Amino acid sequence: MKNKLLHFCWVLAPLIFLCTCKNKEEVLFTKLSSGSTGIKFSNTITENDSINIPSYYYCYNGGGVGIGDFNNDGLQDVFFTGNMVSSKLYLNKGKLQFEDVTQAAGVSTSDWIMGVSVVDINNDGWLDIYLNVAGPNNMHTHHNLLFINQGVKNGAVSFKEEAAAYGLNDSSFCVQSAFFDYDHDGDLDMYLLTNDVDGVEKTFV
Structure with missing residues (x-):
C-alpha cells in the first residue's frame, strides 16, 4: 500500500508542476526608473x-496627467500638472525615452493646477492643453x-496661453473639464467641474 501511494505521488507531482507553469500569469507591467525614462517629475x-x-x-x-501626441510625430507625450511646482511637458523620443521641454515649449506654470484636458480646441490638427486652476484663496489669481x-518650428513644439481670448479663463476653483459637442x-x-473653497460648489457648461 505504501509503495502504491509513493508511486502515485511521483506521477502526480509532475502533473501539478506542469499545470502550475501553464497557468502562471505573465507580467503586464515593468517598473522603469526615472533615470532610464528621463521623467523626473514630482508633485x-x-x-x-x-x-x-486647515487653511486649504x-x-x-x-x-492630473494628460497624454497626447503634441508634436505629431506618432509618439504619445506626457503632461504632468503641478500644485506647488511647475507643470511639466515631456516629449516622447521613442523607446520609452522622454525629454523635458517645458521651458522651451512655453508651458511652465506657477498656479495650483488640478486637472488637465488634452484637446484640439481650434481644430487645426494640433493638440492643445487646458488646465484647471484652484488652490488656497491667498495664493494665486485662480x-x-x-x-x-x-505647431513645430525648427524641430520644436511651442504653445501660447490664450484662455482669455477663448473665453475659458474661468476662476471658479476648477477641478476638471470635459470637452464634447453638446449641441451638435x-x-x-466644455463641461467644467468646480470645488469652491467657500463651500458653494458649481458646475458650468
Whole structure:
C-alpha cells in the first residue's frame, strides 16, 4: 500500500508542476526608473503657515496627467500638472525615452493646477492643453489656462496661453473639464467641474 501511494505521488507531482507553469500569469507591467525614462517629475507639497489642511482642505487632492501626441510625430507625450511646482511637458523620443521641454515649449506654470484636458480646441490638427486652476484663496489669481499649440518650428513644439481670448479663463476653483459637442453644431463645448473653497460648489457648461 505504501509503495502504491509513493508511486502515485511521483506521477502526480509532475502533473501539478506542469499545470502550475501553464497557468502562471505573465507580467503586464515593468517598473522603469526615472533615470532610464528621463521623467523626473514630482508633485511635491510642502505645508507652511499659509498652505496646509486647515487653511486649504483640498491640499492633497493631487493633480492630473494628460497624454497626447503634441508634436505629431506618432509618439504619445506626457503632461504632468503641478500644485506647488511647475507643470511639466515631456516629449516622447521613442523607446520609452522622454525629454523635458517645458521651458522651451512655453508651458511652465506657477498656479495650483488640478486637472488637465488634452484637446484640439481650434481644430487645426494640433493638440492643445487646458488646465484647471484652484488652490488656497491667498495664493494665486485662480484663472484657468489654455495653451494653444503653435505647431513645430525648427524641430520644436511651442504653445501660447490664450484662455482669455477663448473665453475659458474661468476662476471658479476648477477641478476638471470635459470637452464634447453638446449641441451638435460641430464645435466643441466644455463641461467644467468646480470645488469652491467657500463651500458653494458649481458646475458650468
